[in-house]
Amino acid sequence: MAGAGFRVAIEERRRLSVPTIMLSDPALRLIRGVFDRPDLFADQPRVTRRLVAWGGAAVMVPHGAALASEDQVQTALPSIPSSQAGPADFTIHAAPLGNMRIFGERNAVAARVKLRDPTCVEEARIEAVAAGWLYLVPAEPGFGWLLGVGDSVDRLLGQSALIAPVVDALGAISMPFPAAPRLQWPLHGDDWLACGTAALSFDPICGDGTAQSVREAILAAAVVTAIAEGGDRAALLTHYRSMLIAAMRRHLLLCAQFYGNGGQGDWWRAQHEALMAGHHMCTGLLARLPEPRFLLDGFRLVSRPAAA
Numbered sequence: 001m002a003g004a005g006f007r008v009a010i011e012e013r014r015r016l017s018v019p020t021i022m023l024s025d026p027a028l029r030l031i032r033g034v035f036d037r038p039d040l041f042a043d044q045p046r047v048t049r050r051l052v053a054w055g056g057a058a059v060m061v062p063h064g065a066a067l068a069s070e071d072q073v074q075t076a077l078p079s080i081p082s083s084q085a086g087p088a089d090f091t092i093h094a095a096p097l098g099n100m101r102i103f104g105e106r107n108a109v110a111a112r113v114k115l116r117d118p119t120c121v122e123e124a125r126i127e128a129v130a131a132g133w134l135y136l137v138p139a140e141p142g143f144g145w146l147l148g149v150g151d152s153v154d155r156l157l158g159q160s161a162l163i164a165p166v167v168d169a170l171g172a173i174s175m176p177f178p179a180a181p182r183l184q185w186p187l188h189g190d191d192w193l194a195c196g197t198a199a200l201s202f203d204p205i206c207g208d209g210t211a212q213s214v215r216e217a218i219l220a221a222a223v224v225t226a227i228a229e230g231g232d233r234a235a236l237l238t239h240y241r242s243m244l245i246a247a248m249r250r251h252l253l254l255c256a257q258f259y260g261n262g263g264q265g266d267w268w269r270a271q272h273e274a275l276m277a278g279h280h281m282c283t284g285l286l287a288r289l290p291e292p293r294f295l296l297d298g299f300r301l302v303s304r305p306a307a308a
Helices: 025-035 070-076 118-122 153-158 209-228 233-261 266-287
Strands: 021-024 046-053 059-068 091-093 100-102 107-115 123-129 132-138 143-149 167-173 182-184 192-194 294-297 300-303
Touching (some): 046 118, 059 070, 153 167, 233 266
Antiparallel strands (some): 021 059, 100 182, 132 143
């Protein structure tokens, strides 16, 4: 938005930072393109493969991603000087607003762990167990970060055949935080919109949250630019709402496939049912909205050609 000539005032909001972010190669390409930085995060540790045990025997699959702490991400990205704060013509909320529709009941905790197996240095492991699931990613040599969703980390590790054997000791465990997908409602008003985790929060099982936030930010900036240039405010905001609901709908269906075959117990069934209920809700919301009237062309919205 600063590049488009807007005066931008930023109001900082403090929150707990996450210990590590796994930036998939598609997310890296997106971020590098936005900031014209082809070498961004090239010096960060890499994950080159995933070992997955999900409703069956463990399978090794190729995977490309860079690992960085939230502080490293913030430091690497360019800072935008804030203009003098004053009455705002339009506000983009990037911090949670508190009125979220939540699709499931599950929390996650993160713990720093010591690793026994040196082969884990470039390897992520994900495992479904009876009471939830575990996700292990490497950190600095000899250590990793373990995410536990569903039950306590100790209980999950007690049911683990893939991850428990390579974890030597647990460090400090974070406070529980929500891990179910969430949708802000409403997503916008006449002079504001929600973006990033203020708009959508994805289940960490899919690993697309960072890229989704970047896509939302591009779309939000394009919507505000088009409004400032005299575009149809109602149509532009409706387009933004439609795109975000559609993104959540896709995410819920993808999550439902994971939770539908991760386990057979009551916990797994309850999460799957909540995800499918959310998918049906998003389908109903989209059915009441018009077909998208705009397309992104770089960082700008253009009118979509009318259907014949």
